Amino acid sequence: SQQGEEDPQALSIQEGENATMNxxxxxxxxxxxxxxxxxGRGLVHLILIRSNEREKHSxxxxxxxDTSKKSSSLLITASRAADTASYFCATPTxxxxxxxxxxxxxxxxx
Amino acid sequence: xAQVTQNPRYLITVTGKKLTVTCSQNMNHEYMSxxxxxxGLGLRQxxxxxxxxxxxxxxxxxxxxxxxxxxxxxxxxxxxPSPNQTSLYFCASSLWIGENxxxxxxxxxxxxx
Numbered sequence: 478s479q480q481g482e483e484d485p486q487a488l489s490i491q492e493g494e495n496a497t498m499n500x501x502x503x504x505x506x507x508x509x510x511x512x513x514x515x516x517g518r519g520l521v522h523l524i525l526i527r528s529n530e531r532e533k534h535s536x537x538x539x540x541x542x543d544t545s546k547k548s549s550s551l552l553i554t555a556s557r558a559a560d561t562a563s564y565f566c567a568t569p570t571x572x573x574x575x576x577x578x579x580x581x582x583x584x585x586x587x
Numbered sequence: 588x589a590q591v592t593q594n595p596r597y598l599i600t601v602t603g604k605k606l607t608v609t610c611s612q613n614m615n616h617e618y619m620s621x622x623x624x625x626x627g628l629g630l631r632q633x634x635x636x637x638x639x640x641x642x643x644x645x646x647x648x649x650x651x652x653x654x655x656x657x658x659x660x661x662x663x664x665x666x667x668p669s670p671n672q673t674s675l676y677f678c679a680s681s682l683w684i685g686e687n688x689x690x691x692x693x694x695x696x697x698x699x700x
Contacts, residue, residue: 510688519591519677519691520630565629567689574645575689577622579629 483566483581491586496553498581500566501546509542509549510567510575520565520577523551556585589614593678593692600668601700608663608695610678618681619661620645620689621653623674630677636661637683668699 484499500509508527512520526533526542526549533540539552553560563580570576591612600606612619620635622645632645636655650672652664661680665672675696679689 512689517675517694517696519693520679520689521691522688525688574620574632574635577630579627 482578483564485581486579487582487584489584489586490556492556492558494556496556496560496583496585498551498564498583500549500551500578502549502566502568503547505544506568508569511538511540511549511551512565512567512577514563514565514580516562523564553583556583558585558587561585589690591678591680591690591692593676593695595695596693597696599698599700602669603667606665606668606697608665608676608678608697610661610663610692611659612661612678612680612690613659614680614682614690615658616680616682616690617658618683618687619655620679621651621661621663622677622679623647623672624677624694625674633663633676668697670699673697673699 490496510525511523514520524535524540526540537554542549561584563582565577565580567575567577594609617638621633622630624630631647633651634645634653636642639655639658642653642655655661675694677694678692681687681689
């Protein structure tokens with residue numbers, strides 16, 4: 478069964494605004510990761526949040542995890558044009574793999 | 588510099604002509620994996636390897652082979668490529684899969700005519 482799925486599929490905001498994207502998953506997890514992908518390039522790890530954590534910060538990024546709702550959100554504050562990218566959540570499937578959703582495509586307009 | 592490298596970065600080939608995409612990491616990672624990325628489908632795992640000589644199928648292994656003879660290398664082999672294997676391919680590695688970030692290569696864009 479599929480795990481993490483991002484919402485919305487696409488998001489367009491003005492520079493300086495905040496961007497929020499969500500991830501929902503189906504089975505219990507011990508951690509959830511967020512990645513960024515610039516167009517056509519490899520994914521870059523942003524942040525990992527464990528199941529016993531509710532919120533985590535890294536620079537302008539804030540990630541929350543609600544295990545009761547099986548959902549996570551990624552907030553990018555004070556967005557910049559350079560934040561334009563696709564963002565993926567990834568959840569463990571079994572012991573050996575990560576499942577990546579289809580991503581949220583964020584466009585930040587200068 | 589810690590990195591995952593892939594070669595070639597771009598490849599156009601014809602149906603049935605065997606090809607290999609190489610992947611190498613310099614971080615002494617145990618775990619390596621191959622993904623393909625297609626519009627609307629996200630990343631789908633093809634094969635993964637937990638260690639040398641240990642490989643296993645991911646979600647979409649049909650038409651692909653892999654080998655892990657050395658810790659640093661994890662080549663992806665298409666014995667008889669078909670047009671439905673046209674895609675963007677990524678190799679990734681991590682210390683192990685549990686709670687470690689995956690490091691991704693730059694991608695290989697493959698077109699099979």
